[in-house]
Structure formats: structure tokens, C-alpha cells
Amino acid sequence: xxxxxxxxxxxxxxxxxxxxxxxxxxxxxxxxxxxxxxxxxxxxxxxxxxxxxxxxxxxxxxxxxxxxxxx
Amino acid sequence: xxxxxxxxxxxxxxxxxxxxxxxxxxxxxxxxxxxxxxxxxxxxxxxxxxxxxxxxxxxxxxxxxxxxxxxxxxxxxxxxxxxxxxxxxxxxxxxxxxxxxxxxxxxxxxxxxxxxxxxxxxxxxxxxxxxxxxxxxxxxxxxxxxxxxxxxxxxxxxxxxxxxxxxxxxxxxxxxxxxxxxxxxxxxxxxxxxxxxxxxxxxxxxxxxxxxxxxxxxxxxxxxxxxxxxxxxxxxxxxxxxxxxxxxxxxxxxxxxxxxxxxxxxxxxxxxxxxxxxxxxxxxxxxxxxxxxxxxxxxxxxxxxxxxxxxxxxxxxxxxxxxxxxxxxxxxxxxxxxxxxxxxxxxxxxxxxxxxxxxxxxxxxxxxxxxxxxxxxxxxxxxxxxxxxxxxxxxxxxxxxxxxxxxxxxxxxxxxxxxx
Numbered sequence: 001x002x003x004x005x006x007x008x009x010x011x012x013x014x015x016x017x018x019x020x021x022x023x024x025x026x027x028x029x030x031x032x033x034x035x036x037x038x039x040x041x042x043x044x045x046x047x048x049x050x051x052x053x054x055x056x057x058x059x060x061x062x063x064x065x066x067x068x069x070x071x
Numbered sequence: 072x073x074x075x076x077x078x079x080x081x082x083x084x085x086x087x088x089x090x091x092x093x094x095x096x097x098x099x100x101x102x103x104x105x106x107x108x109x110x111x112x113x114x115x116x117x118x119x120x121x122x123x124x125x126x127x128x129x130x131x132x133x134x135x136x137x138x139x140x141x142x143x144x145x146x147x148x149x150x151x152x153x154x155x156x157x158x159x160x161x162x163x164x165x166x167x168x169x170x171x172x173x174x175x176x177x178x179x180x181x182x183x184x185x186x187x188x189x190x191x192x193x194x195x196x197x198x199x200x201x202x203x204x205x206x207x208x209x210x211x212x213x214x215x216x217x218x219x220x221x222x223x224x225x226x227x228x229x230x231x232x233x234x235x236x237x238x239x240x241x242x243x244x245x246x247x248x249x250x251x252x253x254x255x256x257x258x259x260x261x262x263x264x265x266x267x268x269x270x271x272x273x274x275x276x277x278x279x280x281x282x283x284x285x286x287x288x289x290x291x292x293x294x295x296x297x298x299x300x301x302x303x304x305x306x307x308x309x310x311x312x313x314x315x316x317x318x319x320x321x322x323x324x325x326x327x328x329x330x331x332x333x334x335x336x337x338x339x340x341x342x343x344x345x346x347x348x349x350x351x352x353x354x355x356x357x358x359x360x361x362x363x364x365x366x367x368x369x370x371x372x373x374x375x376x377x378x379x380x381x382x383x384x385x386x387x388x389x390x391x392x393x394x395x396x397x398x399x400x401x402x403x404x405x406x407x408x409x410x411x412x413x414x415x416x417x418x419x420x421x422x423x424x425x426x427x428x429x430x431x432x433x434x435x436x437x438x439x440x441x442x443x444x445x446x447x448x449x450x451x452x453x454x455x456x457x458x459x460x461x462x463x464x465x466x467x468x469x470x471x472x473x474x475x476x477x478x479x480x481x482x483x484x485x486x487x488x489x490x491x
Contacts, residue, residue, distance in 0.1 A: 002232045
């Protein structure tokens with residue numbers, strides 16, 4: 001920036017800087033709030049259907065088979 | 072290297088060779104990083120523009136130093152001036168002892184201002200390039216001009232970047248006249264109503280009337296008025312400013328037509344005959360479709376008594392007195408004849424001064440002689456668009472001033488006084 005431009009911008013510098021800090025702190029604040037909110041979730045409210053071990057092994061086998069047939 | 076390998080290339084394309092030899096690796100790296108080029112030796116700086124006026128490279132300034140020695144008196148000893156101040160390079164005192172004894176001179180650091188006078192004068196005579204004198208043309212339709220100060224004005228009007236004080240001094244001395252007028256009349260004028268600024272309620276009435284004419288899009292009537300008349304009374308240097316300097320005024324008001332009336336015996340200078348011309352008829356110079364210069368080469372009261380300018384209209388006319396020196400003994404009597412005519416017109420009168428004392432003298436003289444006949448429109452205020460170039464008075468080098476430094480405004484009283 002040329003000295004002339006620095007002199008011309010000087011009356012606005014601190015107000016512009018304050019506006020930048022205010023606006024960016026809102027954005028950054030929302031981002032971090034979202035991140036911390038989602039990070040704390042342990043999904044305990046999601047219901048897991050009751051399932052026995054034998055049934056689970058069967059489902060696993062079906063899944064492997066379908067994967068193989070695709071290849 | 073290129074030359075050694077193939078001498079033909081220079082014959083084929085000498086510009087290429089020149090270009091390549093100039094453009095070294097260092098300058099390439101500097102350019103790629105966006106760094107500033109090294110300063111050229113011709114660039115003005117305090118060091119390379121400082122010369123004592125007695126041994127100045129410019130004959131004008133040696134001559135001025137001689138004038139100071141011949142005419143000015145030392146403020147301490149009241150004798151002739153024989154000693155050049157080593158700080159400022161300007162003859163200021165009778166002797167070294169007197170210079171050492173002058174406490175006020177050292178306390179107020181007047182030598183710093185005198186030094187500025189010195190370096191600015193040398194810069195104007197240095198013969199460097201003056202790219203700052205390429206003024207911009209019309210303002211783009213949707214970009215507003217900021218009239219807060221010179222820096223913002225130059226920035227928003229897209230002037231050449233005025234990086235140093237030397238460039239500012241050279242340009243503001245000329246531009247001060249049109250810009251001072253423009254900032255007073257503009258709708259976004261930096262001068263606010265009392266108590267936030269110097270404009271009084273009466274002043275706002277007068278300015279509002281002028282702005283009614285300057286911004287016709289804000290009103291319902293579509294009648295096109297005659298051009299706005301700006302009377303410059305006691306015109307001297309103002310009449311000799313180049314037309315493109317005055318055109319800067321119309322770029323602030325692109326839809327308005329202006330007539331500039333330069334009034335005074337020294338208003339028209341004939342550059343061929345090298346003297347001021349007296350003409351019984353007004354000399355008209357049309358600049359372009361919305362600006363016209365009219366030179367009236369006599370005192371204002373002569374034309375006023377002959378009713379040459381009638382009718383005056385406070386919506387369209389205004390008077391400008393650029394450092395008139397109203398209260399000075401040798402011109403006082405002439406102003407005493409002129410002032411009643413100016414006040415009779417009921418149009419605003421804007422008056423500038425060289426320095427605080429000058430404006431105060433004018434103000435006091437007006438208040439002594441015409442207090443009952445005038446309304447104050449603007450109290451004395453530092454002009455935001457004064458010239459930044461310091462000048463000195465050759466008859467008294469301790470009197471330093473700047474063109475249009477202070478500003479105030481008056482108008483003839485609009486209402487009859489009520490007697491009780």
C-alpha cells in the first residue's frame with residue numbers, strides 16, 4: 001500500500017478492525033459451538049433393536065456373501 | 072551477455088537488449104514479491120531539497136533571500152537581517168547572537184515551518200517530473216467523493232497517489248480554490264451545523280438555498296435555471312489558474328452549469344503582453360458546455376452601482392473572497408465601498424485568510440463596521456482544504472502562512488431589525 005492510501009484509510013482502520021473482529025468472532029463462535037455440541041453426543045437416544053448373537057452371525061454371513069458376489 | 076553472443080540482435084531489436092539488461096534478477100525477484108522499487112535519486116526528500124536560500128541553485132530564491140535582507144527587520148534587534156538560520160536555510164536574524172536570543176523562535180520551532188517553505192520552493196524548481204499534475208476527469212456515476220480531508224478527496228476522486236508532502240504541497244496550492252468552493256456547497260459538506268461544526272442556522276438557510284439549485288433532481292419543478300454564478304471578488308491568482316484546475320469543481324457537480332466571475336483590477340492577466348489588462352467590457356472565456364469564465368477588470372462596487380449583476384439571487388449566486396485582507400490599512404477604504412454592495416445582495420459571502428491573525432483582523436474589521444447589517448453564516452474555522460504548502464512573507468520572514476488556511480462566512484441581514 002502506498003503512503004497516500006494508508007493516510008486515506010487511517011480514519012477507518014480501527015472501526016473496520018473492530019467490525020472484522022466482531023463479525024469473525026460470531027462465525028468462529030458458531031463453528032466451535034457446533035463442533036463441541038456434536039462431539040459431546042454419545043447417540044444414546046438412538047434406539048438399538050434387540051438382537052441375539054446367533055442372528056447377528058447370520059446377518060454377517062449374508063453380508064459377506066453379498067459382498068463376494070458383487071466382486 | 073546477449074551482445075557478446077550475437078551482436079546482430081542489438082541491430083535487429085535494440086529495445087529488447089535494453090529491456091533485458093535493465094531487468095536484472097534482483098528487480099525480477101523484487102517485482103515478484105510485490106516490493107517497492109528503490110527510490111530514484113530524483114525523488115524529493117528533505118535532504119536533497121534543502122539549500123540555504125543565499126546559495127540556492129535557483130536564481131529566484133537567491134533573489135528572494137536578497138529581498139529579505141533588504142526589506143525585512145530582525146525581530147530581536149530591529150536591525151537589518153544578516154544571518155541565515157542554519158536549521159531553515161532562510162535569512163531570519165541580524166546576527167548569530169540575535170538568533171540565539173530569540174527564545175520564541177526556538178520554543179515554537181518556527182524554523183521547522185521555515186524549513187518546509189525552503190524545501191517546497193526548491194522542489195517546485197527542481198525540474199523533476201510532476202505526474203501528480205495529471206488530474207482525473209469526471210467522477211464515475213456510482214462512486215461518491217469523500218470530502219473529509221485532502222487524502223480522502225484524492226483517494227476517492229482517483230488522483231495520482233500523493234505519497235510525499237512535496238506532491239501534496241504542489242497540488243493543493245492550486246486545487247485549494249476550486250475544492251474549497253466545492254466542499255462548502257456540496258450536499259455532503261464536511262462543515263456541520265453548530266454546535267457540531269461552524270455553520271450557524273442562518274448559514275444553513277443560505278447553503279440550503281444554493282443546494283436547492285445544485286441538486287435539481289431533489290425537487291419537483293423541472294424548470295432549468297440560469298447557470299450558478301460564483302463571484303470571486305478581488306481576484307488575483309485565482310483568475311490565472313488553468314481551466315482544468317477549475318474544472319475539478321464541475322466534476323463535483325456534474326449536472327450544474329457554472330459561471331465564474333473574476334472581479335478586480337488584477338483579475339485578467341494577458342500572458343502575451345505580460346501585464347494586467349483593463350477592459351471596459353467583461354472578457355468572456357467559455358471553457359466547455361457547463362463552465363464559463365467572465366473577467367470584470369474593475370472593482371466590484373463599480374459594477375454593483377451600474378447594476379451590471381442585477382438581479383442577485385441567493386439561490387444561484389455566492390461570493391468568494393480569497394484572503395481579501397479586509398482590515399489592512401492600504402485596502403480598507405476600497406473594501407468599505409465594496410462591502411455594502413456585497414451585503415445588499417443577501418447572497419452568502421465566504422472569506423478565507425492566510426493565518427489565524429489575518430482572519431481575525433478581517434473578522435474584527437467587519438464586526439466594527441457592519442455588525443448591524445450582517446448575519447454570520449460560518450464562524451472562523453480551519454479550512455479542511457487549505458493549501459498544505461507553507462509560504463513566507465518576504466517583508467517579514469517570521470510571518471508564515473498557507474493559502475486559504477481559515478474560513479468564515481457572512482451575509483447581509485435578511486430581516487429588518489425590530490425597534491422597540
